[in-house]
Amino acid sequence: MNNKREVLKKFFAEIQSEQLINGTILIAKDNEILYKGAFGEAELDSKQKLKINSIFNLASVSKPITALGIMLLVQDNKLSLDDSIEKWLPDIPYKGITVRQLLNHTSGLPDYLELFEHHWDKSKIAVNQDLLQLLIKYKPDRLFQPNERMEYSNTGYVMLALIIEKVSGLSFGEYMKVNIFLPVGMENTEVFCQRLTDQTMDNYAYGYIFDVYKGKHVLPDEFPETNFVVYLDGIVGDGAIHSTVEDLYLLDRVLRNGTLIDETLLKEAYSPSSPRQAGYSDYGFGWILESEEKKGRAVWHSGGWPGYATYFKRYIDNDLVIIFLRNKEQDFDFEYSILQSIENILFDEPYEKPKVPEFQKAKILHPEILNRYVGEYQLEEHNELIAKVTMKEQRLFLELPKTMKLEMYATSDNEFFLRSLSVTINFTSDGSNHYLTINDGSDSQTAKRIESKIEKSDDTN
Known part of the structure; x- marks a missing residue:
């Protein structure tokens, strides 16, 4: 155990010396903390340093905690896992879904990001009830019938928060505080909607994204691709719980001792x-599930929201936990390599210090050049899948099946990248046909354009 402490100490000393990460971390085994530390700044303008008790937006690491709120109601016989959700949300237009199916992402509910993008007044901050009303009014199609397959659903966890409120008679934030945060001793944890309530929080870690045009980190409110953080600030359950590495460790302890x-x-x-569906991990109630012969069973969740990346992994057969909270955008593959190195150290496997990639800066292209690429592209290896390239307000977007729309940034007249992801998109032509190729470093997919232009309204909404 002492050897692992020393290796981790050396690993993070090197990372700190090169300022490779901006966040906090806690690693523990057998009820002993092997390492904890804070690196970088909580607020860039004031140069305020992060502390071990700095409070981060957990993003989707909120989901296992929301699931615990539901489980407490089940444990108290106030709710059943097999209740139909219309028992608690009678006006919801999707019948036959159970609470259990919301928990394990087998409900088939449509994703809410697109719904708000097309049908919401962006000058207003939405709350959970607004999402329910949009579902009732517009009735977007189910993705699939309940329990047909598993597909990750933020909408499902927002509905779980509404059910908690309906059953308990408390707001989601108050219920979680009274029944989980205070009993566990999580004094620095709360459901927090900063822009909705205009409140401040001590020890708050502000989340920063990288502005590919200015070449520096800024608040996501200031960047067009990420300014949805403002009008979606009141949505809770799938995210919006704020906490610290130490409070999450307290939660790990009470889950392990059964109290x-x-x-x-x-x-x-x-x-x-x-x-079961190829390409997805098994999912329980708010936890992604893994099992390996050497490492045993693990339950974990990661989270991402503009400016934040979070990670909470619990090896339940080995009493080992890794908690990492970040508030300054980094390349996704780089962050994963840090976590992989930590895991290798803990399981006595070879590891390397990750090399941080440089942030890419974007060129501004004339709208006439961008407009050349607008259209629908059929993936060559999966003919049933269509990628859409659209332009709005002189910005180019890529929309792949079952994913949110992502802005593409130019490095040349025909090459683009996705911000904070190691993904490039190239547009080519053989004279008669037009193609786009998506490359993530380890794999590439090519698609042929089947429509020259998307409807003009996409550029004028």
Whole structure:
């Protein structure tokens, strides 16, 4: 154990000396903390340093905590996992979905980001009830029938927060505070909607994204691709819980000793949903599930929201936990390599110090050049899948099946990249046909244009 402490100490000393990350981390085994540290700044303008008790937006690491709120209601016999959700949300236009299916992402509910993008007044900050009203009014199609397969659903976890409110008679934030945060001793944890309430928080870690035009980190409110953080600030349940590495470690401890949730219910939470689909990890109640012969069973979740990346992994057979909270945007592959190195150290495997890639800066292209690429592209290896390239307000976007729309940034007249992802997009032509190729460093996919232009309204909305 002492050897691992020394290796981790050396690893993070090197990272700190080169200022490779901006965040906090805690690693523990067998009820002993092996390493904890804070690196970088909580606020760039004031140069305020991060502390170990700095408070971060957990993003989707909120999901296992929201799931615990539901499980407590089940444990108290106020709710059943197999209740139909219309019992608690009678006006919802999707019948036959159960609470269990919301928890394990087998509900088939449509994603809400596109719904708000097309049907919401962006001058207003939305709350959960607004999402329910949009679902009732516009009734977007289900993605699939309940329990047909598993597909990650932020919408489902917003509905879980509404159900908690309906069953308990408390706001989601108050219920979580009274029933989880205070009993566990999580004094620096709360459901926090900074822009909605205009409140401030001590020890708050502001989240920063990289502005590819200015070449520096800025608040996401100031950047067009990420300014949805403003009008979606009141949405909770799928995210919006704010916490520290130490508070999350306290939560890990009470889940391990069984003082919060009984063993039978926890066993169910750590069990996979019945449908299986290639390309997805097993999912329980708010946890992604893994099992390896050497490392044993693990339950974990990661989170991403403009400016924040979070990671909470619990090896339940080895009593080992890794918690990492970041508030300054980095390349996704680089962050993953840090976490992989930590895991290798803990399991006595070879590791390397990750090399941080340079941030790419973007060129501004004339709208006539951007407009050349607008259209629908059919993927050559999967003919049933269509990629859409659209232009709006002189900005170019890529929309792949079942993903949110992402802005593309130019490095040349025909090459683009996706911000904070190691992905490039190239546009080519053989004279009669037009193609786009998506390359993520390890794999590439080519698609042929089948429509020269998307409807003009996409550029004028």
